[in-house]
Amino acid sequence: MGNGQSVNAAKRQSLRKLTDIISPVPADIDVAQRAVAVPIKTIAAACGLAEDDYEPYGRYKAKVSERVASRKTDTTSGQRGGYYVVVAGINPTPLGEGKSTTTIGLAQAMGAHLERPTVACIRQPSMGPTFGIKGGAAGGGYSQVIPMEEMNLHLTGDIHAIGAANNLLAAAVDTRVFHELTQKDEALFDRLCPKGKNGKRGAFAKSMRGRLERLGLGHKRDDADALTTEERAKFARLDIDRERISWRRVVDMNDRFLRKITIGQSDTEKGFTRETGFDITVASEIMAVLAMTTSMEDMERRLGAMVVAPDVRGNPVTADDLGVTGALLALMKDAIKPTLMQTLEGTPVLVHAGPFANIASGNSSVIADQIGLSMVGEGGFVLTEAGFGADIGLEKFMHLKCRSSGLKPHAAVIVATVRALKLHGGGPAVTPGKPLAEAYTREDVELVKKGVANLTRHVENTKKFGVPVVVALNVFPSDTAEEHEAIRAAAIAAGADDCVLCTHHAEGGKGATKLGEAVAAACEKNKDAKEFKLLYPDSMGIKEKISKIACELYRAKDVSFSEQAEEKIAMFTAQGFARLPICMAKTQYSFSHDANLKGAPSGFTLPIGDVRCSAGAGFIVPLVGAFPTIPGLPTRPAYYEIGVDTKTDRVVGLS
Template sequence: MADVKSDIEIARAAKKQPISAIGEKLGISADDLIPYGHDKAKIGADFIASLQGKPDGKLILVTAINPTPAGEGKTTTTVGLGDGLNRIGKKAVICVREPSLGPCFGTKGGAAGGGYAQVVPMEDINLHFTGDFHAITSAHNLLSAMIDNHVYWGNELDIDIRRITWRRVMDMNDRALREIVMSLGGAKNGFPREGGFDITVASEVMAILCLAENLTDLERRLGQIVVGYRFDRSPVYARDLKADKAMAVLLKDAMQPNLVQTLENNPALVHGGPFANIAHGCNSVIATKAALKLGDYVVTEAGFGADLGAEKFFDIKCRQAGLKPDAAVIVATIRALKMNGGVKKEELSVENVEALTRGCANLGRHAANVRKFGVPVVVAINHFISDTDAEIAAIKEYVDRLGADAILCRHWGQGSAGIEELAYKVVELADGGQANFQPLYPDETPLMEKIETVASKIYHAGEVTADKAVRDQLKAWEAQGYGNLPVCIAKTQYSFSTDPTLRGAPEGHVVHVREVRLSAGAGFIVAITGEIMTMPGLPRLPAAERIFLNDDGQIEGLF
């Protein structure tokens, strides 16, 4: 067997076109692009505004089963499907998120696809890219600094420093910063208080940038951020500190979507990147809406499995932006399904139809859940060389009994040529008028009931528990006018339950809500469950140990 090239080797060998040529494919002139070198650019705000009134293309969501160490390849399939649609003569645009530095140097690696289904330049996209995450970090921390500065200079707003809820952020995994004590060293450094850091992708500023329609909406949402409470328990907003306008200035360029290309020179918008378990896990609304005006088909993804990514895509992003998806692709691998069926990672290459069939319950649950939103589904089997004919037949038979199709996809090794069948099926579903999209719950449902609805209908939980303080906080927010907001449940991505070791399709488990946070600017309530951390830590052997510059000054070890 020939040596298999690594993702970065394949990306480095790509024959990229000038970014102006990629823009021309979408009708974007060079004057409407702000280039960052030769192979990436931002799309100008005036051009985005000029698209208003044009008809929308079809919106395709790519989601997946619960992730396992065996790998699923959701972003790879998103990129491959976009290439596949273009291959069969359709004008398709890909919309994906920007990767976070934390996972790149931690466990997960990058998020630019893989094999022969990647967006490039892979190294730039996975590292600093066009500086969007740095701008978000700076805007967030400007607000943090202005809070403590306001208190230092007399606290005119009467902020109770014990009830400041706004933390600081950085785009790196660092458990040591989760909980800190600030302003030590005497009176000249301010008033000591407890604080901490979250990772940038968990920042409400990230969520706001990804949900804002334009700069005016961005500034309005920034002003609505609740940073803490006064001694009389009334909320303090970012606009009270006069921080919103300066934050918007820092985010002006970051609001413009980034245009890059696939290995096959098809257009891709890579913009925004909120975490999917902590936040809503979707690329920006502004990029998605622009793509719908520029292409006949838009392929986008939502983070992690459908229980997190798809649910939040539907209930938060689509609800707020008025989007109506036309079809959904659920990505699965035979290896991951066997792991859901109880097979150990080191034994995944051995044929085991029985375990695969058991593990298919996870896939079936996700398919049924997506259909609850009125969106038709197709299953993409992301092919691995260890897959056997019997295993492929078993998963196809299982999905057939669900009333759907499972299509074997070889895009990782073959690019668009290996995913044509899925592309044709997606066109059939999207053009077939089967979609009748509806969110899972109406706006007016009480907040606790929204959490219970997601937990029972999507997670199949038997009970939702929460301390009295959590329930009282939800009621207080309802009294303050936030009762119509959707809920964003922070939960482990590895299971339908809050226990990451509980694979398959568990039922009757208990979901305990240990904390709730108001994201008034983003427009949702975060309910934190299980052991979810808003500042991840590095693993025992972080990926950073294997990333280096070779003798030619090229990056090695990114994946």
């Protein structure tokens, strides 16, 4: 059997339309555990992957080699493979509006029902929200990635690898400060570059050579003894400014009590204490590096470029200066490979990276998208999800991910719900764990009409990037036809190519076939993606870039910068980072900095409280207002529902 025949045979074995749908829809985990998954080798074969392109990780998951990303290239556009579609949403309620579910449902529709080669690319969920408020991120109802419990918990260990690498670097920073404070120059150099049995030091370790080059001492890399006394001190002393160390430790849990801590309180640390804090692991710059990287070599460069602090003279101190780049790469060497999984209807899914959109870059990896485009080939579709609302997730997809990868999207899907638009129209608060107010369960067309301004602004903003928009209206049982029509009319008036009702939660891919047809039509009208554009150039200054996003997309009238933010911007500009793009850290619940400002607010002043630099990932991070980078747990977290059936060893209670 030829390769083409083998691929087609594998597709016939893997793709299947759902036939045993139950109404009302059971709990997500019950739907997922009733499903019969196909062995991952069959899914891989259906994608045209050879056996040496992937490594099975159990029966239903596999790690795909990053080298697959560099394969098939469309010679006319220079873009690999098929059509590139980003799925984003309106500003959500705290319950979420089904964006992941829509991405998966659309993939099932296009793959199993419309028979178009399709790969979905989504982020790996953080366990913090899984045990907190939001629950998992494998989709829902009859549009899910399976095995969902494996995806929502440890998957293949990428987040653990990121946490280990991040905390190794944190330990390296504080330990280096400690040793420099307690040792003289010559003793410090002797320990960093010890003499061998022959009494000579020999060549510098490979991990030290980057620092040597930056100091202009690269010509002495093969003989550490050749350094003068002054050069030895210059090499050995990083002179990290302890008061401005920016690298923080991480944990993959919602733990509010780690937001501010004091370290070094043991007697063995000789009184060298300092205040710091934890971030959630998915907010680590190493997660952002993973999401942005294009190869192992690129990841090594990015990891080495990460800035941990300035020195006492204001120069950036990097992971490479600490000599830890190689160790970080060793911890991350398997994490660079996306995890191949499947939907309930056998469509392939690449799960990779998981940066939050509100406090980080908010998109799955460039490598996963490139691999997906290679797998689907010309005429196929890669559906890549952007986190939270289009004001942050889609904006970062355009300005960070596409700027870095050079890929151009052919279409964007904006997911909306009647529920969220009622909230934006002035409806009562939506609180996890509490029953919805009556306004959300009965018809109120006027409330919907007041709230559609949120949707129309997202449509208008997306079109500013030169990308056609299809609105996916995720249908809930309490919706009415009149409410749907009000939303559809507003979406079309705002410039959307189409607004399609979707019932994929209840029906699987069948419920998103019309959405699939609309997306295909939008892509085919935009084959060359010629109109795609970014809203600011690299050459624009940091403050000007922030203002461009705030005023043009959020509709702020002005931006205010705290004294700390002004100082950081001046420092990053002096350090040569002004050309980096912007990654706003902001609430996902509003266009503004205030989560309570619903709808489409304008005329406000956006406050920038602090600014960070992710030099390895390649962007500047302004923190809008006071913004925690590790979530807390609610009064009744999701973990109350989660457990294991000890008779079957199956996880229960995940959603």
